[in-house]
Amino acid sequence: MQNEMDKFAAALHVLRRTYIKDLWQREDVVLDALAKLDADQLVGSHLSALEVAAHKLVGTGRTYQFPQISEAARVVEDLVRDGQSFDKALLHPALLHLLECCAQAREQFEQEDVEIDADAEHDQFDAIEAVDAPTLPSVLIIDDDPQTRDLLKQFISEYARCTLAEDSAHAEHYMAEQAFDLVLLDNKMPGEKSGLDLLKQIKASPDLRHMDVVMITASGEPHAVLESLTAGAADYVIKPFDAEVVARKLKTRLNHLQQTIMLVDDDPAVQNLLTAKFRTLGVKCVTFDDGLVALDEMDKVNPDLIILDRILPGLEGMAVLHKTLEKENFKDTPVVMLSAKRDNKDIMMGLQFGAADYVVKPFNLDELVLRCQRLLERSTLLNRQQDTARQA
Numbered sequence: 001m002q003n004e005m006d007k008f009a010a011a012l013h014v015l016r017r018t019y020i021k022d023l024w025q026r027e028d029v030v031l032d033a034l035a036k037l038d039a040d041q042l043v044g045s046h047l048s049a050l051e052v053a054a055h056k057l058v059g060t061g062r063t064y065q066f067p068q069i070s071e072a073a074r075v076v077e078d079l080v081r082d083g084q085s086f087d088k089a090l091l092h093p094a095l096l097h098l099l100e101c102c103a104q105a106r107e108q109f110e111q112e113d114v115e116i117d118a119d120a121e122h123d124q125f126d127a128i129e130a131v132d133a134p135t136l137p138s139v140l141i142i143d144d145d146p147q148t149r150d151l152l153k154q155f156i157s158e159y160a161r162c163t164l165a166e167d168s169a170h171a172e173h174y175m176a177e178q179a180f181d182l183v184l185l186d187n188k189m190p191g192e193k194s195g196l197d198l199l200k201q202i203k204a205s206p207d208l209r210h211m212d213v214v215m216i217t218a219s220g221e222p223h224a225v226l227e228s229l230t231a232g233a234a235d236y237v238i239k240p241f242d243a244e245v246v247a248r249k250l251k252t253r254l255n256h257l258q259q260t261i262m263l264v265d266d267d268p269a270v271q272n273l274l275t276a277k278f279r280t281l282g283v284k285c286v287t288f289d290d291g292l293v294a295l296d297e298m299d300k301v302n303p304d305l306i307i308l309d310r311i312l313p314g315l316e317g318m319a320v321l322h323k324t325l326e327k328e329n330f331k332d333t334p335v336v337m338l339s340a341k342r343d344n345k346d347i348m349m350g351l352q353f354g355a356a357d358y359v360v361k362p363f364n365l366d367e368l369v370l371r372c373q374r375l376l377e378r379s380t381l382l383n384r385q386q387d388t389a390r391q392a
Contacts, residue, residue, distance in 0.1 A: 017113065018150070019147055020105065020109045023102055023106065030050065030053060030098055038092075047080055050080055054073045054098075057098070058074045058240065061105075062240030063239065065243075066105040066108070068101040069105055072097050076098055137159075137182060138161045138178065138180045140171060140174055141163070141184045142166075142171045142189070143166070143185075143189070148239075152184055155250065156247070156250050159255070168192070171198060181212065181254075182254065184216050185198065185215055186215075186216060187217035196227065202232070212234045213232065215228045215237065256376075259376055260283075261283055261284070261305045261307060262288065262298065262301050262307070263275065263285055265312075266309065266312055266313060270309075270338075271289070273365065274368075289312075290312065290314035290315075291319065292315040298327070302329075304379060305334050305336070305372055305376055306334070306335045310341055317339065318350070334378070336371065336375065337358045338359050338368075339358070339359075340361040357375065
């Protein structure tokens with residue numbers, strides 16, 4: 001774990017160096033806007049360019065550990081949003097403050113950079129370069145800011161095959177060639193379609209709707225979040241974000257994308273609740289309402305974990321559990337019994353039959369999901385150890 005954190009810190013430092021090196025491009029836009037403002041010529045394309053530059057700085061500053069840039073840029077963006085009339089007396093000091101924050105960030109990083117051994121840093125950075133493995137999940141990263149695209153790619157390239165797109169038009173081209181397991185989607189982008197428009201298009205397509213979409217955008221307004229989640233987004237990340245937290249979150253989601261839970265319960269309410277919850281985590285959930293059918297389809301589904309109701313039509317839960325663990329392919333697959341039977345003897349019977357856990361209805365949703373996540377992690381670790389032993 002410590003080694004992984006060290007690699008993350010080293011990789012982020014390299015990316016921060018690139019961010020600082022390229023910061024002058026945004027500063028030039030701000031300087032040009034300042035000159036135009038003094039000449040009373042800050043209109044049209046110049047004003048639009050300033051809004052775009054400020055928006056990008058809002059989304060990337062804190063992410064690259066320069067929060068002062070995000071905060072100063074947000075003030076500027078709010079003052080010139082949508083090309084509306086602005087107060088020159090407010091905008092002028094706001095632009096100066098943004099330039100000052102950029103200069104402070106450069107000075108701060110240069111001081112940090114002196115303290116890091118560049119050779120050792122690049123050794124660690126190379127250690128998490130992209131892995132070209134066809135079995136890894138495929139991810140489409142759609143963002144018009146190259147720094148955000150590069151950051152996201154770098155932190156998941158060890159766990160996924162990444163394709164980068166700068167706008168909806170390029171994304172549509174890539175999606176016409178292949179379906180992706182996960183889409184990371186910005187909302188505010190150049191072109192005819194916003195990220196939200198593209199999200200709705202994806203979820204309306206029979207060929208693409210299965211793709212998980214995570215919105216990563218600077219708009220944190222409640223109505224924007226709700227609209228995206230209602231349209232089908234699996235999650236919503238607000239820029240600027242904590243790079244380490246988001247990287248860890250995406251890694252977990254990518255690991256889950258390769259996992260399947262079989263849920264056997266004849267209550268549609270339970271099915272819908274658990275399917276929706278696991279979907280937000282990126283875990284595929286296949287449901288059955290009949291014990292015998294579930295048993296017949298088990299080889300095809302090949303679940304990593306089974307959630308099994310005790311009382312079922314077709315074949316009751318204990319019998320399904322017994323027959324499942326008799327199968328060579330599933331003898332180590334964790335099974336969570338889910339039942340309204342709460343007597344100790346019923347719980348003990350389920351555990352003695354081989355259930356990995358026993359959860360009594362009505363259950364706490366978050367607690368059940370956490371238990372399942374831990375069992376999945378334990379199962380994944382066991383499988384890796386077995387693979388290592390076979391290769392030795």
